[in-house]
Amino acid sequence: MGELRSCPKCGDFYNYTGIREVCGKCAQDEEKMYEVVYRFLRKRDNRAATIDRIVEATGVEEDLLHKWVRKGRLQPAMFPNLGYPCDNCGSLTTKGKMCTNCVNELQSELSKFEAAKEFRSSVENSERATYYADAKKKK
Structure with missing residues (x-):
């Protein structure tokens, strides 16, 4: 059984089941943005792009990129300049919390x-x- 939560992106209420942190509409928007980022990164010239370059080229928020790398949707092995901030110092890391x-x-x-x-x-x-x-x- 889920619980009623407010979506952190749009403020709408949704049934939280432990799978998604946002409502269904925002999850679809995130999925569309993921497709844009993935298409951008699949080009040979863009595989070594930094997070700043990806944000500039696609318009996707940096936090979403960090989230996708943390969850393993964007693999640092395939895209070497991707990572997420260390919980302690903030420098980019590719595994664990620090x-x-x-x-x-x-x-x-x-x-x-x-x-x-x-x-x-x-x-x-x-x-x-x-x-x-x-x-x-x-x-």
Whole structure:
């Protein structure tokens, strides 16, 4: 069973079933725009076009291009200059939610955190387990 939602593009109400984020009329308009973009990109000269060039030539919104790349309708393997913004820094990426630089930085920070956590744990354990072999050194 769907729920009643307002279309973010036109404001009309539609039955949201989890498949489309817009109403049927806007979905048809998006599909027509997709066909225009795909026809443009199929030409050999346009396959390496950037997102700005595609927007300029077709009039399609940049957000729609990002959406199609994210959903896999436009493959970066076929069109190498396509991508969508990283959720962290905004640079273009082709897979996941973050670009490679942000993923590497996050992994580096996590490994530093884990190393610090292990160090704190080893220091705490070594302080508790101090043994003296000679009673005279204990003073």
